[in-house]
Amino acid sequence: MEDSVFVRRLCRAYAAMLYAYPRDFRLRYGVEMRQFFHDRCRELVRAQAPSSAWVHFGMRNLADWIVSTVRERRAARKPPGMRKLVQEWAVTLLLFLFVTTTLVQAYVVPTGSMENNILVGDHMLVDKVGFENGGNNWSSYVLPRRDVKRGDIIAFRYPEDIRQTFVKRVIGVPGDRIHLANKQVIRNGQALEEPYARHGSPDIDDDRDNFPTAAAPAAIALHVRDGEVVVPPDMLFVLGDNRDNSLDSRYWGFVPSSYVVGKPLVIYWSYDAPTSDYVNWNFAHLEDVALHFFTKTRWSRTLMAP
Amino acid sequence: MPKVDATHLLPLTVPVFHILLALAGDERHGYGIMQDVARQTNDALQLGPGTLYGCLKRMLAAGLVEESDERPDVELDDERRRYYRMTDLGRSVVRAEARRLAGAVTAAKARLGLAGGK
Numbered sequence: 001m002e003d004s005v006f007v008r009r010l011c012r013a014y015a016a017m018l019y020a021y022p023r024d025f026r027l028r029y030g031v032e033m034r035q036f037f038h039d040r041c042r043e044l045v046r047a048q049a050p051s052s053a054w055v056h057f058g059m060r061n062l063a064d065w066i067v068s069t070v071r072e073r074r075a076a077r078k079p080p081g082m083r084k085l086v087q088e089w090a091v092t093l094l095l096f097l098f099v100t101t102t103l104v105q106a107y108v109v110p111t112g113s114m115e116n117n118i119l120v121g122d123h124m125l126v127d128k129v130g131f132e133n134g135g136n137n138w139s140s141y142v143l144p145r146r147d148v149k150r151g152d153i154i155a156f157r158y159p160e161d162i163r164q165t166f167v168k169r170v171i172g173v174p175g176d177r178i179h180l181a182n183k184q185v186i187r188n189g190q191a192l193e194e195p196y197a198r199h200g201s202p203d204i205d206d207d208r209d210n211f212p213t214a215a216a217p218a219a220i221a222l223h224v225r226d227g228e229v230v231v232p233p234d235m236l237f238v239l240g241d242n243r244d245n246s247l248d249s250r251y252w253g254f255v256p257s258s259y260v261v262g263k264p265l266v267i268y269w270s271y272d273a274p275t276s277d278y279v280n281w282n283f284a285h286l287e288d289v290a291l292h293f294f295t296k297t298r299w300s301r302t303l304m305a306p
Numbered sequence: 307m308p309k310v311d312a313t314h315l316l317p318l319t320v321p322v323f324h325i326l327l328a329l330a331g332d333e334r335h336g337y338g339i340m341q342d343v344a345r346q347t348n349d350a351l352q353l354g355p356g357t358l359y360g361c362l363k364r365m366l367a368a369g370l371v372e373e374s375d376e377r378p379d380v381e382l383d384d385e386r387r388r389y390y391r392m393t394d395l396g397r398s399v400v401r402a403e404a405r406r407l408a409g410a411v412t413a414a415k416a417r418l419g420l421a422g423g424k
Binding site: 021025028029032033035036037039040060061063064065067068069071072 | 335336337340352353354355356357358359360362363382385387388
């Protein structure tokens with residue numbers, strides 16, 4: 001017996017409705033359920049059922065469909081299954097490892113050398129792929145990147161001890177001529193206007209506020225021309241925003257551009273604790289966080305871009 | 307038949323009980339089960355495909371029924387269908403359930419003063 005167009009359409013609609021069932025259930029019973037539905041349709045046709053019987057049949061099937069999809073979905077969800085659990089976490093873990101090793105690095109600021117723009121206890125993510133020389137060259141084909149500019153805040157490996165990461169502001173790029181006169185930075189003959197800089201004391205300390213002097217480190221002294229430091233190729237000259245209390249290029253020289261880790265992206269948590277707690281991790285700090293998490297977290301800084 | 311303690315599976319839901327009854331004689335495919343259940347209950351219980359196969363899935367998992375082979379049903383058409391048959395466990399479970407129900411009906415008759423029979 002040949003099926004009518006009506007029956008064929010009904011069966012096709014029912015086949016589509018089967019997609020509401022969990023995948024496993026559909027794959028196992030879908031064929032049989034379609035056969036079942038088809039048989040029922042043909043039986044109604046054979047009995048020359050009135051249209052009211054078809055409506056009744058449709059309502060019944062709809063109710064059956066709703067009740068059983070809900071039940072099967074719930075049954076499919078209940079036992080999560082070890083295999084599934086491992087699969088899901090494996091993906092999460094791989095993604096996490098990829099992100100944390102390649103794209104970003106978590107970093108805690110231990111000192112106040114960048115105050116008041118970056119505070120002690122700022123926990124930040126550093127974008128490792130935003131700059132040229134950021135270390136990962138393959139990503140330049142995929143992600144936008146640019147050269148380090150004057151005025152950028154950068155995270156970099158401290159040249160004297162590359163295990164430490166510092167965050168400072170770039171003042172000079174290769175070719176720039178720089179000197180400081182009574183705390184004022186003069187770059188390429190122009191006095192910089194630096195709204196970000198903070199001066200903690202009115203006193204003038206010669207090696208710090210007039211630069212370079214004879215006390216400048218050897219790395220700097222090699223590049224002094226006519227009382228100005230000339231930034232050599234592939235090097236950066238950096239200063240902390242907290243000018244009077246910052247261990248920066250004035251004291252230890254240039255940052256090789258290959259030492260740049262990246263650009264501070266976002267402060268995900270800022271917690272008010274002293275430098276000592278961040279330099280030497282200790283249990284007292286853990287206790288302090290547990291007790292004062294809500295009061296000593298600087299909520300206004302959370303999710304702020306430095 | 308091996309003696310199996312099936313009391314932990316009782317009471318059965320109404321569709322499961324009737325599906326087992328439908329398989330008490332011959333093995334049947336899904337549509338055949340539905341037709342037999344409708345006959346048993348004077349069309350009071352008409353199983354939809356979702357309910358029927360949901361029940362069969364759970365009954366297979368519990369070991370009450372098992373899959374037989376796939377073969378065409380000569381009365382319907384020449385499409386191949388999967389047949390189901392009752393296991394020994396299924397048989398003892400449906401018997402236990404029938405006894406439980408019979409006990410309940412007897413008690414109901416005594417309390418409600420219903421005449422014996424239909």
